[in-house]
Amino acid sequence: MTSATPPDLSIDHARALDATDPLASLRERFILPADVIYLDGNSLGALPRAVPERIAATVTGEWGDGLIRSWNDAGWIEAPRRVGARIAPLIGGGAANVIAADSTTVNLFKTLSAALALRPQRTKIITETRNFPTDNYIAEGVIRQTGGRHRLVHAEQATAIADLLDDDAAVLMLTHVNYRDGSVHDMAGLTKAAHDAGALVIWDLAHSAGVMPLDLAGCDVDFAIGCGYKFLNGGPGAPAFLYVAPRHLGGFGQPLSGWFGHADPFGFDPHYQPAEDITQYLCGTPPVISMVALETALDLWDGVAMRDVNAKARQLTGYFIDLVEARCAGSDLTLISPRDAARRGAQVSFTHPTGGYAIISALIADGVIGDFRAPDILRFGFAPLYTRFVDVWHAVDRLAGILDGRRWDRPEFHARRKVT
Numbered sequence: 001m002t003s004a005t006p007p008d009l010s011i012d013h014a015r016a017l018d019a020t021d022p023l024a025s026l027r028e029r030f031i032l033p034a035d036v037i038y039l040d041g042n043s044l045g046a047l048p049r050a051v052p053e054r055i056a057a058t059v060t061g062e063w064g065d066g067l068i069r070s071w072n073d074a075g076w077i078e079a080p081r082r083v084g085a086r087i088a089p090l091i092g093g094g095a096a097n098v099i100a101a102d103s104t105t106v107n108l109f110k111t112l113s114a115a116l117a118l119r120p121q122r123t124k125i126i127t128e129t130r131n132f133p134t135d136n137y138i139a140e141g142v143i144r145q146t147g148g149r150h151r152l153v154h155a156e157q158a159t160a161i162a163d164l165l166d167d168d169a170a171v172l173m174l175t176h177v178n179y180r181d182g183s184v185h186d187m188a189g190l191t192k193a194a195h196d197a198g199a200l201v202i203w204d205l206a207h208s209a210g211v212m213p214l215d216l217a218g219c220d221v222d223f224a225i226g227c228g229y230k231f232l233n234g235g236p237g238a239p240a241f242l243y244v245a246p247r248h249l250g251g252f253g254q255p256l257s258g259w260f261g262h263a264d265p266f267g268f269d270p271h272y273q274p275a276e277d278i279t280q281y282l283c284g285t286p287p288v289i290s291m292v293a294l295e296t297a298l299d300l301w302d303g304v305a306m307r308d309v310n311a312k313a314r315q316l317t318g319y320f321i322d323l324v325e326a327r328c329a330g331s332d333l334t335l336i337s338p339r340d341a342a343r344r345g346a347q348v349s350f351t352h353p354t355g356g357y358a359i360i361s362a363l364i365a366d367g368v369i370g371d372f373r374a375p376d377i378l379r380f381g382f383a384p385l386y387t388r389f390v391d392v393w394h395a396v397d398r399l400a401g402i403l404d405g406r407r408w409d410r411p412e413f414h415a416r417r418k419v420t
């Protein structure tokens, strides 16, 4: 949000904002390199300080000494349920309705397949063109699986989504906070519109969990999926999570009918009999070490109010926008994130006609980590648990320095790497 009065551009103002930040003390609970300003916690959350030791104990004690006994003795077998129950309050779902499993992508396959099976007469899956590609790719894969009976219908504009909800709409599948521009969908309103049309909803919470107050149960959401390694800080490739509304549990739901989703995995029944509870959404053996990392990272949320986290996200992003617009004026950067703080998540994106990738590369060389999203987007994430206002100030100071005299426009900054 751009303030009515001109923003205070002094670093003292940033320091004053940090001094009154109710979440300031949480930063110490992360390990962050001293020479880096990290504005990419929306892509890979930082390392919680408690994680390395906990992982070491799991590896040497539980795996090394406990060996296979640790499935029972160290509670490995319960980890997906236990971690799911820890995530549940962060997303407004019941503990019995959330489980940690697989990747977000795989969880979408499971939930989308289950949702379509609940609307057998309908053929449309509705999403938006600018959704994160993996979501749309999975929908295309599910459609191939169902013999092409379904169709993926893309809304070009967010405002057009409701118009596509007709009596042939089976599922509305959307990402709550958009990965490109950080804009937020009206979860309650769109869920209701889908239900009024007789369709089900699947919300992807990849950029919402850990920054947005969420109320899946209150919004009557059918299914949700989300990511463990972004704002939940579970580490690279951390298990993802999924939510299933109580009314959709039971019976045959998801198609990846592996032994971990069986009613009695160690009964070694030759035929699949699904668990009646959320464990049906497991497939095979969970990655225990990654589960432990995510579970340990979730300790950080004890006693933290999501409204404080979201208030800080709004403040950090608003402050960043104010500073960039004041200090980088005339640089060809165009804000594409909503100016209204209530309509954006914890990220701010700009486009640049030619220099998007090179500016981000030059910033990373200067110790400020953001990321680039093709074709022209510079994306900055502001994880409220560890990002300070002084970090924002210094990041913009360096950005202004890079833009000044087009210091980014050198061959070394244009050379593309595999991960951007």
Ligand SMILES: *Cc1c(COP(=O)(O)O)cnc(C)c1O
Pocket (backbone or CB within 6 Å): 103, 104, 105, 106, 132, 134, 135, 175, 179, 204, 206, 207, 227, 240
């Ligand atoms: C990050 C992200 C994913 C990631 O999926 P993975 O299976 O973890 O690779 C999925 N959907 C959205 C919207 C994302 O932002």
